[in-house]
Amino acid sequence: MSAVAGPEVMSGADDAEESARRTSYIELFFDLVFVFAITEVATLIVDADGGFLRAALILGLIWWAWSTYAWLTNAIDVELVPVRLAVLVATGASFFMAISVPTAFGAGGFMFAVTYFVVRSLMLALYLLGSRDDPERRAAMARLAPWFLVGPTLVLVGGVLDDPWRTALWAASLFVDVTGTFRARSAGWRVSPAHFAERYGLFIIIALGESIVAIGITAVDEALEPLLVLAVAVAVVGAMSFWWAYFDIAARGMERVLRRAHGIARSDLARDLFTILHYPLVLGIILYAVAAKKTVAAPDEPLTQTGLVALIGAMVAFLVGSAALRWRAIHVVARERLVAALAIPMVLVLLRDVPAFAQLAVAVAMVVLCLAVETVTTRAIRAVARTA
Numbered sequence: 054m055s056a057v058a059g060p061e062v063m064s065g066a067d068d069a070e071e072s073a074r075r076t077s078y079i080e081l082f083f084d085l086v087f088v089f090a091i092t093e094v095a096t097l098i099v100d101a102d103g104g105f106l107r108a109a110l111i112l113g114l115i116w117w118a119w120s121t122y123a124w125l126t127n128a129i130d131v132e133l134v135p136v137r138l139a140v141l142v143a144t145g146a147s148f149f150m151a152i153s154v155p156t157a158f159g160a161g162g163f164m165f166a167v168t169y170f171v172v173r174s175l176m177l178a179l180y181l182l183g184s185r186d187d188p189e190r191r192a193a194m195a196r197l198a199p200w201f202l203v204g205p206t207l208v209l210v211g212g213v214l215d216d217p218w219r220t221a222l223w224a225a226s227l228f229v230d231v232t233g234t235f236r237a238r239s240a241g242w243r244v245s246p247a248h249f250a251e252r253y254g255l256f257i258i259i260a261l262g263e264s265i266v267a268i269g270i271t272a273v274d275e276a277l278e279p280l281l282v283l284a285v286a287v288a289v290v291g292a293m294s295f296w297w298a299y300f301d302i303a304a305r306g307m308e309r310v311l312r313r314a315h316g317i318a319r320s321d322l323a324r325d326l327f328t329i330l331h332y333p334l335v336l337g338i339i340l341y342a343v344a345a346k347k348t349v350a351a352p353d354e355p356l357t358q359t360g361l362v363a364l365i366g367a368m369v370a371f372l373v374g375s376a377a378l379r380w381r382a383i384h385v386v387a388r389e390r391l392v393a394a395l396a397i398p399m400v401l402v403l404l405r406d407v408p409a410f411a412q413l414a415v416a417v418a419m420v421v422l423c424l425a426v427e428t429v430t431t432r433a434i435r436a437v438a439r440t441a
Contacts, residue, residue, distance in 0.1 A: 121173065
């Protein structure tokens with residue numbers, strides 16, 4: 054996914070053309086299925102068949118599969134009929150992969166493994182098809198292909214085995230994919246800054262929308278008493294604070310940074326900012342959905358251990374992940390976010406016996422306070438991001 058060899062220089066016309074690319078409707082359709090897949094990870098967390106570590110692992114596999122398609126559609130013309138048909142086939146396979154997520158470590162493991170293998174294999178075939186007239190891009194994928202074949206194969210083998218082999222092989226698959234991306238030294242990758250920033254930003258906003266849907270679905274099953282209404286309001290404000298934390302600076306700022314970089318430096322930035330550092334943001338959104346649902350379901354009782362760990366994990370993952378994005382992009386420390394990420398777990402542990410509504414309200418209030426202070430202290434950065 055990243056070019057890390059000798060310099061690659063684009064012409065101004067090529068750079069302008071790539072910067073002008075936007076997300077297509079078929080990409081959005083494909084993304085909706087993958088967002089459904091990651092929301093099913095929340096079901097895995099609360100199900101007896103899963104847990105936090107397993108959820109993080111399977112999310113990593115799903116996220117990696119989606120990211121390979123983000124790179125794919127950034128590089129080839131998805132309006133070609135054969136490419137469009139293949140993407141639709143991958144979309145269908147992704148749906149069956151998604152519905153098997155909650156039981157992936159049990160009876161649904163084989164279906165998850167087979168459909169995952171199909172999705173990943175189609176990506177390789179699609180890239181070779183779409184780049185048939187571009188030798189540089191074909192060479193870049195040829196260098197990555199061995200890694201990207203081994204990873205899905207390990208998932209496929211793990212799907213026919215029971216634990217601990219299944220978990221071990223799936224973890225090895227993710228390790229192979231990530232390692233291959235950093236080790237494959239190849240030229241030929243090009244990145245459209247506008248398309249990349251928009252594609253990942255849309256994924257984040259769709260995921261946040263799904264978290265709000267999950268809150269709403271939980272609420273409609275309960276009697277609308279005053280405490281429940283307040284709990285729902287706080288949960289929605291929490292989702293809004295995640296939106297603010299990402300879209301106030303990061304979304305436009307990352308596009309601007311990518312535009313200013315060229316060649317290998319740009320592809321390295323795209324790999325780090327989007328493929329790698331967006332993972333904790335998505336994990337945070339999933340964990341927040343779990344905590345918010347548990348709060349809305351029983352606002353007058355303390356969160357269960359699962360709910361409390363999910364709430365702490367959500368805040369820490371999103372705040373630290375977004376701070377890491379800022380550091381990688383502009384080498385500025387997001388002090389307010391790091392302080393909040395340290396303070397929230399300590400406060401919530403002290404409040405572990407208070408009602409869930411109060412636990413969620415305190416956590417959300419701390420995030421909002423963090424963002425309010427940051428808004429004042431980062432006026433210059435925000436001004437630059439908005440004029441990019």
